[in-house]
Amino acid sequence: MAIAFVFAMLYIRNYFVIILAFIFIMLFLFFSRKELKKQFNSNKFFAEEQFYLITIDKIEIKTESSSVVLTKDKIWYGKNAIYIFISSQSAYVLPESFFKNNDFDIIKSFLKENYVE
Numbered sequence: 001m002a003i004a005f006v007f008a009m010l011y012i013r014n015y016f017v018i019i020l021a022f023i024f025i026m027l028f029l030f031f032s033r034k035e036l037k038k039q040f041n042s043n044k045f046f047a048e049e050q051f052y053l054i055t056i057d058k059i060e061i062k063t064e065s066s067s068v069v070l071t072k073d074k075i076w077y078g079k080n081a082i083y084i085f086i087s088s089q090s091a092y093v094l095p096e097s098f099f100k101n102n103d104f105d106i107i108k109s110f111l112k113e114n115y116v117e
Contacts, residue, residue, distance in 0.1 A: 039089070056114050061086065072115045082108060 048063040059070040068086050076083040082104075084092040096104040 059084075059115075075111055075115050077108065077112065082111065 048065060051062045053060040053062070057071075061068045061070065070084060070086065074085045076085070080096045082094040084094070086092065094104075094107070098104075099107070
């Protein structure tokens, strides 16, 4: 009888841990989504029309209220995407599926030729 009680308590304890983990994950997702949405809405850079100037040494992105110069150290290359960081928390992600035919390879090789340190 005591063994059955111990097993029952362990069984209940496992469910309790699972329920607590689920609640923690849901709260984390809720608050992180809320924070990310707040950051996105407060960033005028993404909301305004953007103009790009691409030269051999830099990429410059201009909006009505700001200007960002992207240098070689702000471009990272992944297997299936190119990551262009405009700040420590914001980046453009250019996935391979975004491009037609072999445009992704052309852009990637152009950036690597001109923007690799």
